[in-house]
Amino acid sequence: MIADLDHFRLFGTHQRQARPILLTAGRLSAEFTYSGLRTVCYDGVEVLRAVSYLIRDRDWGTYLPLIENLRINENDDGFLIAFLARYKGNAETELEVSVAISATISGVLTFETEALSHTGFETNRCGFCVLHPIIGLAGTTVTVEHVDGVVEQTQLPFLIEPWQPFKNMRAITHNVMTGVKAECRMEGDTFEMEDQRNWSDASYKTYVRPLALPWPYEIPVAKPVKQRIALTITDTRIAPKSAPFSSRPNPAVVVTHGVKSGTIPHIGLVVTPEEAKATLAARQHLADVAPQELLFHFDPLAGHGKEAFEDFSAIAGIHRGNSTLEIVLPCQQTAATELTLIAAQMSASGFHPQAIVVSPAVDRQSTPPGSIWPQCPPLEEVYDAARAAFPHARLGGGMLSYFTELNRKRVPARALDFITHCTNPIVHASDDLSVMQTLEALPFITRSTRAIYGDKAYRIGPSTIAMRQNPYGSRTMENPAGARITMAKTDPRHNSVFAEAFAMAYAIQLLDAELECLTLSALTGSFGLIAGQGEPVIEGGKRPLYNTIKWLAGVAQSKWQECVSSDPTQVVAFIVEGAKGSYLRLVNVTSETKNVDVEAFNIKADDAQPMVALGPLATISLNLKDNPL
Known part of the structure; x- marks a missing residue:
């Protein structure tokens, strides 16, 4: 048990996550948490990353349940779990879900639910999410059974699929190891799969209710909604099988x-107009960290104007490295008109960045499958206008949001000097394990980007644990309690050793992508390296993340070896x-x-x-x- 002060130092919060309960049924094992099962294994090999029953609100935030009458029974024949989960929605609406989970030594695991509302309940999604791991499964053969009974043999995508690889699903079967297959059967609704690596989740997600159907939608009053997941393991091995699961010490x-090698990318920090004066005041820290790049953010729709450029000019004047301006283009007038005005304001302030990134404001929002794409001028027109307005700057494009949006709206790169996008690890899950598991998906993201854009110069960031902006809803989530929640605008772990380790591992996972620049933080503010006033257990006003970013900036352009x-x-x-x-x-x-x-x-x-x-x-x-x- 980690001591309380050590826990705060590691995670930035005194709130502890509930430890999962490890349950076994012969060679099957699974960890139980109130959201469901995770790390479902057979003979120690991960079969499913998770089976969860989730309720999403209209901004795709996750409702947290109140658990009642939890019963867990484990014996030589397997295990049984039962409980009641209560959810509170908007306008005094409620939903209760009865849950029963069982597993037997024969290799069968079932997860059954019945949802009932006495008030009606609004949701974007209510039901099961089944996660298949990506390591060892990406690109492998699977068998998919559809709701109409048609069975096809196909493959899980290796490069990240922008849209759903499989629709109208009833079951999916994959090879766990030689002689062992796993069938996951899903009942009670129509399921489809999305490639969650788009959002840096380390999984393929099979979820209930096709996205082509309207959302949010209403769960009717007093009408039970039943669903069932059944995992069946078929083991045909002739050789003696391993002993049933037992808890063993972890080996070293x-x-x-390794064999790969390359050059460590430049390291950047993002600067917003809201934090510009604080960044100037922290000039000693800026000089100490010495990033190679400052990424200045400019959004006229957020009220940014010529005053922002005056501050940016002052910061650039004390910075020894390069500057890039990312522009959120309102597209309320022609691109040429808007960019010419921005260029004039910038020039008048004496701010002359070496590079410009321009992206239409509407492209910050996601366009899910089945939705109508918002009106937007042709990107070729936007890029031509940017070239004309900023003739002496390198031009970047891509997305100011995440790889998901870049994968779904592939920008015309011919006119661009570099491609850019961000990632965020708390889109779908926010527990410590899930956040760290997103690191597994990063090499798939960079491989997929390289497959689309070849050897075009490539930047990533700003990518932080907390969510800078929410492409999937109307807002990022407030987090006054400093909890671990999805899509939050602030995250307690940013203040802790967790962020220091996450950022270093993030950089390691991206090394062979041959990035031009990686941006993982700001200098000040809630995404910053420097702590705000009143934040405890911070030495010298620096968050632990300061150590990672300074170290990475210090070795930028050095040789690395895998x-x-x-x-x-x-x-x-x-x-x-x-x-x-x-x-x-x-x-x-x-x-x-x-x-x-x-x-x-x-x-x-x-x-x-x-x-x-x-x-x-x-x-x-x-x-x-x-x-x-």
Whole structure:
């Protein structure tokens, strides 16, 4: 049990997540939380990442249930869980859901629900989400049964699919390992699958109610809504099978040399007009971090005008690196008219960024499947107008929101000098494990971007744990209690060691994408490296994230070499050759101490053993002076 002060230091909040309850049924195992099951395994191999029953509001936020009458029974034949979940909606509406989950040693797991409202209940989605993991499954063969009885053999997409790869689903079957198959059958409604890697979730999500149907919609008064998920494992192996699941100590994570290498990208910080004066006041910290790039945000629809450019000019004047201006184009007049006005304001202030990113305001909002695309001028016209207004600046395009929107609206890149987008890890889930698991999806995002845009210069960010803007609803969520909630405009973990580890692991996962620039924070404000007044347990006014961004900026343009981790869900690593020599950088992305075997690097710990104890969410560098690149 982590002590309270240590917990706050690690996570930025005193609120503790409920520990999952590990349940077993023969070779089946699963972790139970109030949202459902996760890490469903057979013989230790992950079969499903999660099976959850979720209720979404009209902004795709997740309603949290009040749990009553929880009963858990586990015996030699399997386990049984039952409880009642109550949800409170808007305008005094309520929904109650009866839940029954069972598993047997024969390899069958069922999850049944009955939802009932006595008031009517508005929702964007009410029902099951089934998550298949991506590692080991991306690009593999699956069998899909549709609601009309048609069965097809197909593949899970390897590159990220912008739209639903499978629709009208009744069941999906995949290979778990040689001789073992898993069928997931979904009843009670029509299901379809989306590629959640679009949002950096590490899963394929099969969910209830097709997106082509209207939302939000109403659950009628006193009309039960029943759904059922059934997972059936078929094990045809002839060789002796492993022993039933038992809890065993985790082995050490082994880190070895990889074969890939490259150059660490420039590191950026974002500056908004609202934080410009605070950034100026923190000029000593800006000089200390020394980012290679400042990304200035400008949105006329938010009231930004010539005063913003005056502040930007002052900041650029004390910054030793480059500047980029990202413009949210209102598109209320012609692109040429609006961009010419912005260029005149910018020039009058003496602000002359080296690069411009321009994106229509409407493209910040998502256009889900089945929806009508909003009116927008042709992007070729926008880019031509930007070239004319800013003839001496490099021109970037893409999305100021997330890869999802870039994948669904692929911008014409011929006229662009670079492509850009952001990511956010709390779109669909906000618990610590889910946030860290989004790291698994990042290489798929960059591979997919490269498949679309080739070797075009590529930037990512600003990408933060908290959500900068919400493409899927009318607003980001307020978070006055400092909880872990989806789509929140502030997140307590940004103030903690969690953010330090997450940002370092994020950068490691993107190394082979050959990015031009990576932006993971601001200097000040709720997304900043510097703490606000009154924030406790912050040394010298700096958030722990300060350490990661400063370190990355310090090694930008240095050579890196890949390291292979035997379990990248626990520890990730890479080697960097900086001005002071070569270092092995290790990051523990879990909240438990991990033993790391570093024998491959000729490193000996104090006891002369090649083992390093890496504390919860710890990031360390080990000198490789005897084993240079």
